[in-house]
Amino acid sequence: MGLTDVDDPEAVMRRRRLLADQVGFDLDRALLTVQEHGANVVTFHRRQPEGGQCVFTTDALATDVPGQAVVTYHADCFPVLFADRARGVVAGAHAGWRGALAGVATRTVQALHLAYSSAPEELDVLIGPGICARCYQVGSEVAEQFPARYGREDRYLQGERGEIRLDIAALLRLQLEDEGVQPERIQAAGWCTKEEDRWFSHRGDRPGRFLSVVVAPLTSA
Numbered sequence: 394m395g396l397t398d399v400d401d402p403e404a405v406m407r408r409r410r411l412l413a414d415q416v417g418f419d420l421d422r423a424l425l426t427v428q429e430h431g432a433n434v435v436t437f438h439r440r441q442p443e444g445g446q447c448v449f450t451t452d453a454l455a456t457d458v459p460g461q462a463v464v465t466y467h468a469d470c471f472p473v474l475f476a477d478r479a480r481g482v483v484a485g486a487h488a489g490w491r492g493a494l495a496g497v498a499t500r501t502v503q504a505l506h507l508a509y510s511s512a513p514e515e516l517d518v519l520i521g522p523g524i525c526a527r528c529y530q531v532g533s534e535v536a537e538q539f540p541a542r543y544g545r546e547d548r549y550l551q552g553e554r555g556e557i558r559l560d561i562a563a564l565l566r567l568q569l570e571d572e573g574v575q576p577e578r579i580q581a582a583g584w585c586t587k588e589e590d591r592w593f594s595h596r597g598d599r600p601g602r603f604l605s606v607v608v609a610p611l612t613s614a
């Protein structure tokens with residue numbers, strides 16, 4: 394579903410359109426990302442709706458425009474999808490280790506509060522498929538940056554010196570809880586993109602990208 398390093402971009406566009414038709418969203422009005430492993434969040438508003446499809450260099454997008462879709466791309470990095478049903482707000486974020494370190498999940502919760510007055514305790518969050526801790530060994534130069542910033546490394550670092558594994562999904566959960574999202578309203582898919590060959594995986598040597606989509610409801614609850 395991604396356009397990076399593909400031989401046939403037209404085929405990608407056809408697949409995206411087919412998916413949009415099947416899921417039932419308007420691709421021509423969707424918000425799409427060009428991801429940079431950061432924590433920037435772009436918000437869209439029904440008061441100032443944009444006409445057509447928009448592509449942003451960002452790792453998180455949010456909208457309350459009824460029926461508008463937020464699309465992100467993944468291959469081991471996690472999709473994190475947010476819904477504030479009462480206000481008709483949705484958001485999608487992309488989080489690998491860099492984005493998680495930068496706090497993309499934290500920033501998205503904060504952006505939803507600022508832009509739409511979404512209360513963190515009223516958010517439902519889905520952490521989608523991504524690389525699991527068993528499969529995600531990191532160097533100490535990467536690992537040591539997390540406790541310095543977030544503490545509580547027992548929740549997301551495993552193993553001994555020289556063989557440290559990072560549990561990105563667990564770190565995302567910790568960040569969401571720190572922002573006031575209710576633990577029981579955070580769901581994690583628990584599907585490992587490296588181990589399960591139905592997913593594209595950077596570390597699993599299955600090049601390509603799948604996409605994640607969340608669509609703002611047509612009417613607020």
Ligand SMILES: [Zn+2]
Pocket residue numbers: 524525526527528585586587588
């Ligand atoms: Zn795994």
